[in-house]
Amino acid sequence: MEHVELLAPAGNLSKAKTAILYGANAVYIGGQSFSLRSRASNFSLDQIAELCTFAHEHHSKVHVTVNIIPHSDDLQGLDDYLRALNDAGIDAIISASPTIITHALHMDGRQFEVHISTQRSILNSAAVRFWKRQGVERVVLGRETNLDSIEAICAQDIMPIEVFIHGGMCISYSGRCVLSNHMTDRDANRGGCAQSCRWKYELFDEQNEKISRDETPYSMSSRDLQAAKYIERLIHAGVASLKIEGRMKSDYYLAVVVGAYRRLIDAIESGQTITQEFLAEISAELARAENRPAGPGFYNGLPDQNVQLYRRHDESVTQEYIGYVLEEPRDGWMKIQVKNHFEAGTPVELFGPGIAPYPQTIDEIQTLDGLPKSVCSHPMEIVRIRWNQPARPGSMIRKQRLSMPDKPETEAKDGSCGKPNPPRG
Numbered sequence: 160m161e162h163v164e165l166l167a168p169a170g171n172l173s174k175a176k177t178a179i180l181y182g183a184n185a186v187y188i189g190g191q192s193f194s195l196r197s198r199a200s201n202f203s204l205d206q207i208a209e210l211c212t213f214a215h216e217h218h219s220k221v222h223v224t225v226n227i228i229p230h231s232d233d234l235q236g237l238d239d240y241l242r243a244l245n246d247a248g249i250d251a252i253i254s255a256s257p258t259i260i261t262h263a264l265h266m267d268g269r270q271f272e273v274h275i276s277t278q279r280s281i282l283n284s285a286a287v288r289f290w291k292r293q294g295v296e297r298v299v300l301g302r303e304t305n306l307d308s309i310e311a312i313c314a315q316d317i318m319p320i321e322v323f324i325h326g327g328m329c330i331s332y333s334g335r336c337v338l339s340n341h342m343t344d345r346d347a348n349r350g351g352c353a354q355s356c357r358w359k360y361e362l363f364d365e366q367n368e369k370i371s372r373d374e375t376p377y378s379m380s381s382r383d384l385q386a387a388k389y390i391e392r393l394i395h396a397g398v399a400s401l402k403i404e405g406r407m408k409s410d411y412y413l414a415v416v417v418g419a420y421r422r423l424i425d426a427i428e429s430g431q432t433i434t435q436e437f438l439a440e441i442s443a444e445l446a447r448a449e450n451r452p453a454g455p456g457f458y459n460g461l462p463d464q465n466v467q468l469y470r471r472h473d474e475s476v477t478q479e480y481i482g483y484v485l486e487e488p489r490d491g492w493m494k495i496q497v498k499n500h501f502e503a504g505t506p507v508e509l510f511g512p513g514i515a516p517y518p519q520t521i522d523e524i525q526t527l528d529g530l531p532k533s534v535c536s537h538p539m540e541i542v543r544i545r546w547n548q549p550a551r552p553g554s555m556i557r558k559q560r561l562s563m564p565d566k567p568e569t570e571a572k573d574g575s576c577g578k579p580n581p582p583r584g
């Protein structure tokens with residue numbers, strides 16, 4: 160069996176290195192030109208070169224998004240930028256623009272692959288074949304492709320296929336939504352999406368009479384994708400790359416999500432039987448990083464109201480990540496950087512690259528001068544904590560928690576918001 164690639168997002172150099180150390184085979188990043196997620200802290204060319212060196216030393220790869228849908232004015236400097244990416248040592252670009260793709264494919268001395276972005280909404284094998292004829296080396300399928308279709312496309316072995324397995328979903332077709340453009344003048348296809356679908360709405364008739372009957376305003380928020388239980392089928396189907404969404408996400412999110420999928424993929428590829436208990440453990444671990452309830456996305460077909468978040472906009476912010484390990488424990492003490500408030504006596508667990516989560520209680524805290532401390536409430540402060548188990552620099556400490564509560568979806572009372580989705584054209 161070919162090893163599948165676990166592909167993680169990264170909004171800056173620190174996050175990219177975290178993703179690689181926690182098990183990503185490749186990271187995708189935005190450069191400072193021609194990239195969506197204009198608010199993500201995108202990489203300079205020097206940072207891209209530094210990341211390529213780090214990634215290649217760790218047998219990992221770097222994909223760069225060049226995925227705006229450009230207007231004519233946006234194209235200035237494109238060839239110089241592609242050459243600079245080539246010189247920096249990147250492994251692939253991800254693009255949706257035929258103009259950008261054509262320029263890349265015809266570039267002299269090109270060392271990187273050209274991958275077609277999910278923004279192109281490729282959902283069938285004929286579309287994959289079309290892009291193969293153009294000369295591209297990989298297709299990222301639209302998030303709207305269901306599991307049966309993914310298997311059918313992979314069975315034709317046209318070219319390597321990449322699919323999303325985790326992260327935020329559009330309530331609309333990815334790359335086909337102009338809600339944000341219309342409501343805020345921020346172009347979703349040029350990195351400016353204001354997530355207008357997740358706002359709260361009321362319905363009014365032409366006389367300006369409110370016709371939505373519920374107290375709770377209507378929203379079109381989508382559950383995030385969590386595909387742990389489909390990974391085995393995706394790997395056996397021959398998918399080349401499993402992609403995590405979220406270039407705006409934190410180091411903690413990346414460590415948890417990449418680490419959990421790494422464990423699952425390694426278990427599958429080593430021939431281990433994947434039990435329901437093991438899958439439940441992986442899902443519980445993934446839930447530690449989620450700030451929104453998750454679901455299967457389109458893997459089982461068109462999502463109905465049970466896998467969307469109509470009427471809900473609650474996004475919990477977790478503050479359970481409390482410390483980043485700076486040095487290995489020495490003489491029973493370990494130096495950490497504080498991330499969130501904690502006190503002496505807090506039951507925590509530590510996890511790290513190659514270290515599965517294990518519990519301990521922080522009995523004592525000291526300043527670097529050796530003075531006792533009972534509370535840490537200043538993020539970025541460096542302190543020492545009593546620690547008597549193995550840890551490595553880069554490991555993370557979080558408060559113990561059993562699982563993230565997933566509130567049940569509100570029952571539809573008036574039928575208007577609770578009906579299954581209408582067919583999409």
Ligand code: SF4
Nearest residue numbers: 329330331336355356
């Ligand atoms: S408004 Fe919502 S559905 Fe539309 S592009 Fe933005 S996140 Fe996606």
